[in-house]
Amino acid sequence: MLREVIATRFVAPLREGGSLPGLVEADDARPYVMKFRGAGQGRKTLVAEVVCGELARRLGFRMPRLVTVELDPVLGLGEPEQQVQELLRGSGGTNLGMDFLSGALGFDPLAFPVGPEEAGRIVWFDALVNNVDRSWRNPNLLMLHGELWLIDHGATLIWHHNWPGADTSAVRPYDAGDHALAPFAPDVASAAAELAPRITGELLAEVTAEIPDAWLADEPGFDTPNDLRRAYARPLLARAAVIHERIEGLQ
Template identity: 50%
Template sequence: MDIEQQIRTVQVTRYVTPLREGGSLPAIVEADDEFMYVLKFRGAGQGIKALIAELISGEIARLLGFRVPEIVFIELDEAFGRTEPDEEIQDLLRASEGVNLGLHYLSGAITFDALVTTIDETLASQVVWLDSLITNVDRTPRNTNMLMWHKQLWLIDHGASLYFHHAWQNWEEQAKRPFAQIKDHVLLPQATELEKVDADFKAILTPERIQTIVDLIPTEWLITIESPFETAQEHRQAYAQFLNTRIAHSETFIREAQHARKALI
């Protein structure tokens, strides 16, 4: 499987409406390509680190064959927020000048509900494997972060994944650890095919492909946030090393998921 990773850059032309979910205040915006996007602001909540997690995790998911809304870089210029009457939003826009992240807006999509829609065992296992790899704490029955759009399952909102990078403490060891929070995953009861999925996904996620994905992280983001690394490239390499180590030790998070599933059933 050859991949060509390319992220388009668009300019915001119209702020449509805020999505008042949690503390991050993402928004629906229109861009100069006339498409609508869910804009994730660099000046909100966990800031740029959430955007990095969204970018890396979303593109890994796409590479593995999941349906993920197109991810774009969204430029927000200084003048954009001047006419915004809401002071909270105006402050957010001012703090987010520069490169932000957007996901194509899936108009008419509905939130996935496990009580309404049945997911087959292979797809459930694939999602559980992905979330164990990227340490995604945000795929629970309370907040599935999955959508049904045109009768297909779409994965969204990966900003809470890769939480090790908020401190970078013992990150090499964290890469080898199980993911205990998988016990709360909404699809864990159906995830019976983890070992088969493991073999398939490890064959796809080669170090070269992981490198292609982490190389997408804008230098502007990496030099803006605090980190223990001297250069943006060292910072990218740390993400690649974390992911490659975790993939190499996938049996650890698979066992954790299997034990958690047995406890449920």
């Protein structure tokens, strides 16, 4: 399971994205970017962050370390902004945190060239998890010390919003025409040859085991959290073998 920390201070809201993440300080004296279970997108966004983030890390991508953050709603009582106060009050319990990358810059394709190999690996991964939120308008990539880091995977695994149609949704093509790295001639074929064989049932079981039970409870159609974990793994396992053939929009 992900390492657990306890939020001791809410530092500031981060005005990025629809989920209004926040910067918090924890009992290990480290700062974390926290995503709240009480945000509009709900706990499925947090599940997607864990599945994609932990899978990306195991495949060798640079990802901020993920933790669970236990939040006492009392931290919101002193917040002057009502929206932030309500978010904190509605997010008691287990939330998601990620290391705050101090000094990181937002990726700008005009300022930071990316090689075809790295571009291909990221495009292939985004196709695997059906990431619809890595466009040139909102890259969700950071540059730190000349290296590219992946962040924000809440808008992935869209099939988990409609489990009865998950298998059908998971075989659909991936449109990479607006992908932030499309201009860098992504070598998707080489990425698939390297990465697809590494997507195994064992790896996906390890990744999905990181999801807290609290985020999987009471999902309609599933008796136990482990049943739901297996449902998350199945489309990814099937998709890994063929998705490189179904990436559209690249020159």
